[in-house]
Amino acid sequence: MSTHLLPTPLVGRYTAGMPQLCCSGLSENWLLKECGHRHWLAIAHSQGLAQPEFRDAQGHKVYAAFSLVRIQQAQLERVEENDTFSISTLCQPTGRTQHYSQHVVELHGQCIARVAMLSVFVRRAQAGSNRSIVRAVMAAPHATPQPGLAAAAEAFVQRGRARRAAAHAPAMADAHTSVYTPCPYNDFNGADLLYFSSFQSMVDRAEWAGLRSTHPAQLRERELVFYGNLDIGDAVHTQLQTDAKPEGLLAHRSVLRRGSDGMRIAEVFTRKQPVQQKLALAA
Known part of the structure; x- marks a missing residue:
């Protein structure tokens, strides 16, 4: 019987200092920024790029804007000064413009947070105006879908759609x-x-x-x-x-x-x- 193995995650290791901490443990704001950065790098890594430099089908520079981010099982208060912890990242394309990533934060071998992120490539339709942000038209993705993440990615895409349907x-x-x-x-x-x-x-x-x-x-x-x-x-x-x-x-x-x-x-x-x-x- 054949089985699908999960891809190898990108692992980052950190020592908690003042930039990573707040008055109640690991800073959520720092964690979001770091996972966002890792998401961006993971997209490039999955497409075999040395740098996260992306352009749409017309050659315009594009960025990955988040549409949905979720933190679960958070116990960030467990992190103290000088603690060592890790973040393991997996990334999965969900079409031409979207990417899903999941990040597991571990302290002393135990999970203290899970972060899921969904991004879409965007560009400005009007130069200098953030109110003119539109979805970019991308060429076919070069990244290879990762079977171990496909179900989680699709479920997260559907969750985002449900949230938007209930927005009003x-x-x-x-x-x-x-x-x-x-x-x-x-x-x-x-x-x-x-x-x-x-x-x-x-x-x-x-x-x-x-x-x-x-x-x-x-x-x-x-x-x-x-x-x-x-x-x-x-x-x-x-x-x-x-x-x-x-x-x-x-x-x-x-x-x-x-x-x-x-x-x-x-x-x-x-x-x-x-x-x-x-x-x-x-x-």
Whole structure:
């Protein structure tokens, strides 16, 4: 009987220092950025390219914009200063323009987070305008499909479609609303796009300000669905509504809209574990 072997993952090894850490363990924002970078490199690796340089069928430079990102089984609080941990990455094409990747974060041989990502190649239809982002028309992919990932990739694509189909939920009348103007030095990436990890940081800002937390909660699951981008100078309006269903969890849904025209640019679903305030050490 024949079996399909999983492809060999790309493995990165790290030592936790201040860039990787926050007050509650491994920084989720750092993790998203690192997995995004690894996703980009893995696409190039899967196509036999030395550098992640991609162009569409017409020769235009294109970038991989995320459409869906999900973190599960998160126990990031377990990572402490000087801990060594690893991230194992697998990547799978899902058509001409989309790529799926999965990243397993391990500490001392145990999984402390799983990150799944789905990207689409995009370009600007109008130079200098992030509001003109369109899907790129690509030549046939050079990457070889990996049988061990095909089912997971297809399930994730379908999950993204289901999220988009349900995007027009009723207005959140009792939601906390906040306004944030992204900073070009910190929130935009080298392609001059609002970086996908900045959406996570804006939701955390809205949570901290709107829910009046006294100490940070620990991430358990996060799902980010992306619909669009915005130009430098535009603002983001975030509506955050708590969900009382998950017992014992801090759970909320956030809708992020572009200030200039009210367009929905992202929807974020968050699950965290509240923690008790740490006892101060006796003097």
